Amino acid sequence: MTTGGWRVVLWDDPVNTAPTVAFVLHRVMGLPLGEAMGAPLQVERQQTVQIAWSADRFEAEVMAARMLVFGLHAGVAPA
Amino acid sequence: MSRDEQRWAHAGMLARRTFDAYSPEVLNPHDRELTRQAVELMAECLQGGPARRLAAGGRLGPKLGGPERVAAMFPQASNDSQVAAEFLATHGPGMQAQVLNSALHAGAVWDKPGADQVDFDARFVALSHVGRFVHDRPDGKCVPIACRVRRYAVWARDEMAAGWLEPMVTAKLNAQPE
Numbered sequence: 001m002t003t004g005g006w007r008v009v010l011w012d013d014p015v016n017t018a019p020t021v022a023f024v025l026h027r028v029m030g031l032p033l034g035e036a037m038g039a040p041l042q043v044e045r046q047q048t049v050q051i052a053w054s055a056d057r058f059e060a061e062v063m064a065a066r067m068l069v070f071g072l073h074a075g076v077a078p079a
Numbered sequence: 080m081s082r083d084e085q086r087w088a089h090a091g092m093l094a095r096r097t098f099d100a101y102s103p104e105v106l107n108p109h110d111r112e113l114t115r116q117a118v119e120l121m122a123e124c125l126q127g128g129p130a131r132r133l134a135a136g137g138r139l140g141p142k143l144g145g146p147e148r149v150a151a152m153f154p155q156a157s158n159d160s161q162v163a164a165e166f167l168a169t170h171g172p173g174m175q176a177q178v179l180n181s182a183l184h185a186g187a188v189w190d191k192p193g194a195d196q197v198d199f200d201a202r203f204v205a206l207s208h209v210g211r212f213v214h215d216r217p218d219g220k221c222v223p224i225a226c227r228v229r230r231y232a233v234w235a236r237d238e239m240a241a242g243w244l245e246p247m248v249t250a251k252l253n254a255q256p257e
Contacts, residue, residue, distance in 0.1 A: 013154075015210070015233060023203075023240035026247075033247055058169075061156075065170040068153050069177045071207025071236070075156035076166065 005079040006060035008052040012043045013073040024070040025051065029063065053079060109135065110231040115189050117209045117228045120144045122182035124212075125175055136224045143213040143225060149175065152208060181205045199239065206236040 010021070018040035025036035029051060043049040051067070051074070054060040060076045067074035116133040120143060124130070130145030132138070153174060157163040181204035188198045210229030214221070 017237050019241040019244055020237055023243055033251060061166055061170055064156055065174050069174050069204055073154050077157060
């Protein structure tokens with residue numbers, strides 16, 4: 001059952017390492033440094049982590065697209 | 080050790096592991112040149128060019144790239160295949176255009192010393208995609224030249240990211256109270 005809106009998610013992948021993921025989340029997505037550094041550990045443990053949420057699907061997709069361009073395996077999912 | 084320090088330590092450990100795993104081969108200048116040529120090829124293919132051999136890969140090297148690799152450039156953006164297809168239809172051309180711009184820019188400033196943030200971002204994006212662009216094959220086998228490009232690209236990108244973050248991480252750690 002969905003609660004509305006769209007989640008921007010990051011999936012674990014075999015290529016990207018912690019510094020790479022942290023760099024993109026901080027530089028491109030604007031996450032605070034501590035949060036960006038913590039996300040790689042979280043995604044490694046849980047296989048997926050929510051990076052952002054938006055009520056607007058297009059806005060969520062744009063955020064995911066920016067991460068994809070910078071090499072992360074990102075996407076969207078209904079919240 | 081605080082939670083943040085544990086995070087930094089873990090990130091540093093991963094970066095070190097990557098460096099240790101890749102440095103003996105990828106510090107080879109030939110791999111760097113292969114990667115530069117692969118970035119050029121990626122830019123060509125994003126503009127509709129066909130698969131071709133890399134000059135640095137020799138006359139008997141495999142053809143790399145091509146339209147199929149362009150089409151498979153980005154991983155699926157949703158577990159729902161319909162959402163993923165709509166995502167690709169809406170954002171695919173724009174994402175490809177951004178990678179193309181980055182590949183062209185990265186090729187132009189490949190040997191430029193003292194890169195600025197624009198150069199840095201272009202190199203990062205180009206390196207993010209060139210390995211996957213030349214590496215994946217339908218049969219899952221690895222073409223040696225493509226593996227070398229991928230290893231160099233992954234290593235160089237990790238070094239860039241770690242170097243970019245390092246001053247901020249150091250400042251944050253130094254700012255923490257005893």
